Structures are given as C-alpha cells and as structure tokens.
Amino acid sequence: MTNEIMVSIECNSYNHEAFIAEALDSILMQKTNFAFEILIHDDASTDRTADIIRKYERQYPDIIKPIYQTENQYSQGIPFELLANERALGKYMAVCEGDDYWTDPEKLQIQVDYMERHPECSMCVHAAEKVSAVTKKTIAAVRPSYKNKVYSVEEVIEGGGELFATNSILYSRSRISEMPEYYLNATIGDYPLVICGALNGTVYYMDRNMAAYRVEVKGSWTDTQLCGISAKKKHLQDVENLLDEVNSYTHFKYDKVINRTKRRDRFYVLLKQLKIKETLKAGYRQFYVKPEFFRRIFKKITI
Structure with a gap:
C-alpha cells in the first residue's frame, strides 16, 4: 500500500x-x-x-x-x-x-x-x-x-x-x-x-x-430549498439560470437539449400547481407521452 x-x-x-x-x-x-x-x-x-x-x-x-x-x-x-x-x-x-x-x-x-x-x-x-x-x-x-x-x-x-x-x-x-x-x-x-x-x-x-x-433530513438543502410551490419555482429559476450559463459557456453547442430540459422542468412545476390547461399548450404536450411522465405518476400512486 x-x-x-x-x-x-x-x-x-x-x-x-x-x-x-x-x-x-x-x-x-x-x-x-x-x-x-x-x-x-x-x-x-x-x-x-x-x-x-x-x-x-x-x-x-x-x-x-x-x-x-x-x-x-x-x-x-x-x-x-x-x-x-x-x-x-x-x-x-x-x-x-x-x-x-x-x-x-x-x-x-x-x-x-x-x-x-x-x-x-x-x-x-x-x-x-x-x-x-x-x-x-x-x-x-x-x-x-x-x-x-x-x-x-x-x-x-x-x-x-x-x-x-x-x-x-x-x-x-x-x-x-x-x-x-x-x-x-x-x-x-x-x-x-x-x-x-x-x-x-x-x-x-x-x-x-x-x-x-x-x-427527509430536517434542515437539509432539499428540506429547506424544495418544500412548497414557491420554493420549487425558485429552484426552477435557479436551474434555468445555470443552464443558460452552461449554454453560453459551451457556445450553444447543447442549445437544443438545454431548452428541452427547461421546458420539461416547467411542465412538472405546472403539474404540481395543477395548471393542467397550461400543460396542454404547445411545447409542453410532448412530455405527457414521455416514459418519465408515467414513472413519476406511478411513483405518486404507489407511495
């Protein structure tokens, strides 16, 4: 050794x-x-x-x-x-x-x-x-x-x-x-x-x-930053800010996947707010048929 x-x-x-x-x-x-x-x-x-x-x-x-x-x-x-x-x-x-x-x-x-x-x-x-x-x-x-x-x-x-x-x-x-x-x-x-x-x-x-x-650790980053809709919306904005900086840093080489990821994240926050009508708009509807959508829904039902 x-x-x-x-x-x-x-x-x-x-x-x-x-x-x-x-x-x-x-x-x-x-x-x-x-x-x-x-x-x-x-x-x-x-x-x-x-x-x-x-x-x-x-x-x-x-x-x-x-x-x-x-x-x-x-x-x-x-x-x-x-x-x-x-x-x-x-x-x-x-x-x-x-x-x-x-x-x-x-x-x-x-x-x-x-x-x-x-x-x-x-x-x-x-x-x-x-x-x-x-x-x-x-x-x-x-x-x-x-x-x-x-x-x-x-x-x-x-x-x-x-x-x-x-x-x-x-x-x-x-x-x-x-x-x-x-x-x-x-x-x-x-x-x-x-x-x-x-x-x-x-x-x-x-x-x-x-x-x-x-x-479920009391006082952890997840516990303090991701509880409640307002916290989730702030987190969404923080993620978008990060991805925008990555996009610029990489000279927009990954622009397509970055924008798709941002739309996907907005879709799930809208779902949590039960803003179903907004999730049916163009740009969001695609996520209803993604495997991830069914995994998340199944997880909610079984927990």
Whole structure:
C-alpha cells in the first residue's frame, strides 16, 4: 500500500450529530491499496457534530483533516468545494456529505481502478439507495441505468440534479482542475459538478449499489430549498439560470437539449400547481407521452 494520497474525500457537515459517525465509519471501512484523506468541513454546527468529529480526529489524525467554522459559510454563499479543493492532496476527489454514508467497503477501490484504466474518464458514479432519515428504511433506488454505461453530455443535462446520488461521485482533479463561472454561480447542489464532469471527459456509471443517500433530513438543502410551490419555482429559476450559463459557456453547442430540459422542468412545476390547461399548450404536450411522465405518476400512486 502506497502512502501517497490517491483520494481526497469531501465531507461537508452541518448539524449532523445523528449521522456524522455513520458517515465517517463508512469511509474508514474502505479497503484500498492506496491512502486517502477525509476533508471534513463543519459549517458552524450548533449541536454536537463538531465534538464527534474531534473524537474521530484524535483517533485518525493522519486521515481526518477537519475545518471547524465559527461562522456559517453556506449562508454567505461560499462554495464548500473550493475549500476542499484548495487543501486536497489526492489525485481524485470523492464526495460523502455528513448525513449520507457508503455501504460497500470496496467502493473507492472499484472506482479508482476504473479511473486509472480509463484516463479519458473525468467522473465515475454508481447506483445508490435513498434512505429515509425518519423511518431509516429504503424508499427508492438511485439507478438511472440497469447496466454500466458512459453518459453523454446531453444525457447528463437532461437527467437533471437527481440523475446520480451525490455520494456516488468520484472525479479527476486534473480533468476538473478549475471550476467554471457557471459552477461558481450555481446554488443547486451537485448538478453543475456533474455537468462539469461531462464537459471535461467521460462520465461513467457503475450499476452497483454502493451508497445510501439520506432524504427527509430536517434542515437539509432539499428540506429547506424544495418544500412548497414557491420554493420549487425558485429552484426552477435557479436551474434555468445555470443552464443558460452552461449554454453560453459551451457556445450553444447543447442549445437544443438545454431548452428541452427547461421546458420539461416547467411542465412538472405546472403539474404540481395543477395548471393542467397550461400543460396542454404547445411545447409542453410532448412530455405527457414521455416514459418519465408515467414513472413519476406511478411513483405518486404507489407511495
């Protein structure tokens, strides 16, 4: 086993007292033939999260490298990823938020092995499961394909922010060396990061479930940003702003899929508002016959 750090793991945490130990244990259980580091960023938690991290820091001082904020950085719009990148030593960057966890001890090794064999690959992702923080039960799978595959830029754009689980992401720091303006201006999670991966190489999906992505976490980004129609409309506008910037950045190479994605997203917000008459207008009707429409309707009925 080499002592040179191969993977830096970005772990952002805020008031994750109930979850942070499971997240860290799931990273520490990784069986690898390379060294890795855990870059924890505690964003001024008001519960016992920082105390728990300090306990792990004392136990694993060569692996766990925390930053303890005294003022909340998220509320000031400071991108956590930049803080992690500035101090990362690894060739690759993996992501595991403080309220998520990995379930397969071979996850990192499998992803790194693939990346090492395929230098054209900028990002490797995999299947995961959504687990309720309330019931602790699996409620859905994050499985965009039933086989391993390379995702095109168009598929990544149209797939949206929920195409892949955040804690499945492993990317090459040499291929994604600088974050573009569209990424720095975004306020919508990992969607711009995956787009960035697709624009700088190939995005490879492994159809192997190796992580658990928690939902229904009180105070989480999803909980605060996507509850209620007004929040969904704001999120829609944020996504449109991102896609417009990507469109400009790529010199409108993906204009067709970007505009189709924007119309699709507006269609589903109109449906949530029960504005059925508007969804029947030209430009929206096409989405009624898409497989995605029936999947979403079936999911609503069966939940």
